[in-house]
Amino acid sequence: MPASTPLPQFDDVLDAAARIAPHARATPVLRADALDAAAGASLLFKAEPLQHGGAFKFRGACNAVFSLSDAEAARGVVTHSSGNHGAALALAARRRGIACHVVAPQGAAAPKLALIAAQGAVLHRCEPTIAAREAMCERVRQATGATLVHPYADARVIAGQGTATLELLAEAPGLDLLVVPVGGGGLASGAALALSGCAPGLPLVLAEPAGAADTLRSLRGGVRDVDFVPDTVCDGLRGTLGEPNFRILHGYGAEVVAVDDADTIAAMRLLLTRLKLLVEPSAAIALAAVLAQPARFAGRRVGIVLSGGNVDPDTLPWAAR
Amino acid sequence: MPASTPLPQFDDVLDAAARIAPHARATPVLRADALDAAAGASLLFKAEPLQHGGAFKFRGACNAVFSLSDAEAARGVVTHSSGNHGAALALAARRRGIACHVVAPQGAAAPKLALIAAQGAVLHRCEPTIAAREAMCERVRQATGATLVHPYADARVIAGQGTATLELLAEAPGLDLLVVPVGGGGLASGAALALSGCAPGLPLVLAEPAGAADTLRSLRGGVRDVDFVPDTVCDGLRGTLGEPNFRILHGYGAEVVAVDDADTIAAMRLLLTRLKLLVEPSAAIALAAVLAQPARFAGRRVGIVLSGGNVDPDTLPWAAR
CATH class of the missing domain: 3.40.50.1100 (Rossmann fold)
Incomplete structure (x- = not known):
């Protein structure tokens, strides 16, 4: 997608919602007392592992x-x-x-x-x-x-991913913040579009692996960092932030939290034990970002998009350590 | 609960639903394409692992x-x-x-x-x-x-457990059958009460461990079998069918499918891999019952109550084999 191409807008997310409604699942929003207690916050998890194919994609x-x-x-x-x-x-x-x-x-x-x-x-x-x-x-x-159909640097893809946030905002009104993982930025920029129409100004926090923190550097520096070697257990988040994704996230003012893999793996185990949901490291990272910064989230109502659950239960990362 | 005590009725389930509404979660009904394909049926899973405390109890x-x-x-x-x-x-x-x-x-x-x-x-x-x-x-x-407060031979407990089925019937209309696990019979007899009011005559199939099949023998013989030694991985289903539970299930005409532990463990793994949900063996047995009798369920719309998910993810039963 060339830099001159117009970016998708909130209306494109609404169009996408109508277009995919006959095909996609409206996934549930899940909660767990023990995770609320661990975070000192109200956590509302959009469960995209339950989407067709096991992910928001x-x-x-x-x-x-x-x-x-x-x-x-x-x-x-x-x-x-x-x-x-x-x-x-x-x-x-x-x-x-x-x-x-x-x-x-x-x-x-x-x-x-x-x-x-x-x-x-x-x-x-x-x-x-x-x-x-x-x-x-x-x-x-x-x-x-x-x-x-590019995995994330595509206007139709970005608008489609925005429908996850659209549904979360409808089912869980009154959020104080939204936390989503960021890799190429399809889910994240879609979230920014959905927020811009439904809850403008709501803080959007991106959880990114410390070993692939190009989005952190790109948004801080105002220029896309496209020259790095990812090193993270989050196989879905190794890509480079896309160009339109960068522009949307930069325009929205999204913040980034860099998360160590060890914290992500601990969060993945917590989600399995407490929410009973099997998620990928690339999804668990969003909870890890919340637990890593308790003061920032304490007492807040926090929406979290759990992006996917395609992981082999026989090779869970904490068992391999 | 003496045999002379009046049994709870459908209205008691409705009263229970109103009484617990401020406290209990209305758990979601989950689906997975791969499980529908495996069963050749439409499976709707009431996800009680997401209830407070991790179980319908x-x-x-x-x-x-x-x-x-x-x-x-x-x-x-x-x-x-x-x-x-x-x-x-x-x-x-x-x-x-x-x-x-x-x-x-x-x-x-x-x-x-x-x-x-x-x-x-x-x-x-x-x-x-x-x-x-x-x-x-x-x-x-x-x-x-x-x-x-007896775990299952208690009118208030039975009526309360019936609310899980009440919610499932409301969220997933048009079921052809309902499958629930049976141990002491609290969940199962509550389900029978809910069905008697909302969908009278709908077949109620009870999934019971072959190594603790007292309900199968009791309903077949018309007399409670209270003298057996349970041998099953399903730790929640080792109890003896309760007296009021027996009367309710016998009156409803519930059927029992006896399930081998190996099939239950395979179903537990399938639920984790395909539905992304961590469930106890005592819950997975309900899916195992469906998969063990493909002809009986083929092409049907099947409600399944997944009863709980309190299990240690580090000692999953298939890993121990």
Whole structure:
């Protein structure tokens, strides 16, 4: 998405909500007394592990796929993805009955690749670099005429991801803050759009791995940091903040909390034990950000988007330590 | 509860719903595509692991505690429980600000005892036999004047547990069957009462461990089987079907499916992987019953009450095998 492209707006989130309503789940908002007690706050968890495909990614993918004209749709869609977006796009494409090509780097999590393949998508493996992924994607696009649906730097995807926050705000009125994870920034910038229409000025806190804190540096410096090597257990948050995502988050005035992996893993265990919900490290990081800064959240009513739950219960990260 | 005591009725479930509404959570109904595909049916899971205390037991305990007169309440409550009911009664008593005594047998699950103690209840340990538990309970009752709140053979408890089914029927209309676990029969007989008012004649299927199948034998023979030694991983389902519970379930015409522990453990793993929800074996057994009889449930819309989720994620039963 070139820097000159107009950014999606709040109305695009409303359009997305209507477009995906027949397909996506309105996931529940969950609570747990023990987590409220641990945080000294009221925590309202939007449970996207219960979304189709096990992550919020289905919202954006679905909005993109059902935005296509029939002629575009007939040529299919293509993306590169470390997992959840690829699975989501495959699911959405299957629902519309069109082809889906997914470029997946070596090292992507096995359960996520299995989800993608199970939906009938064509997998194209490549080296785990951004450059290799984009090159392979372009090759497939030129060969098939498929429409590229970028995992996060895409207006339709951003608007779709915003519907998670839209639903949370409707079901849990009176929030004092919203906390979401940030990687490429699809979920986060969608949240900013939803807030801008429903609760303008509500603080938006982004939870980011300390080992992949490009968003922290980018928003602080006012310039996108695109040159870093991610080192984090949060496999969904290793990407670089997208360009439109940066502009939206910068414009909204989102704040970033950098979180150590050890805190994220502890939060993941707490969510399983207390909320009974299996979430990915990339989702648990949002609770970890809250627990790491008790003074900031004490006594507040805090919305938290738990982004996904595609993780192998036999290799939970705390058991491996 | 003597055999002459009148049984609770549908109206008691409605009264319970109003009484506990300020205190209990209206837990969500969850779904997972992969589980629907595995069963060849539409499965709607009432998620009681998300109830206060992590199990449906809070409903019955809360109804009992808030049914007491002020004079009765001032003397507190007492129960014997392998865990979840004890924790639930402690929570409910704390909410009303009254004393709670819990008689817990040796061998009860540590996370459940911790929950009880954390609520300020007085723990009284005893041998793991029904006789020892009842004797200790009676001793406490005589010393304190506390009201006995039996885990399941109690009209107020049964009516309270019925509210889980009441909510499920309201949120998921058009069910073809309802499946619930059965141990002492509090949840199951409450479900029968709720069905009798809201969906009379709807088949009620009880999932019972093959190693503790007294309900199967009792309903088949028309006489309560009270002489058996339970052998099952389902620690919440080792009790003997209660007398009023038997009468209600027999009157409703409930059917029983006996389930092997291995199937229950496989279902527990499936629920964690696919529904992302951590449930006890005593809850997972209900899904196991559905998966064990595909022909019976194929193409149907099936309500399933997942009863609780108090289990240690570090000692999951499939990892121990």
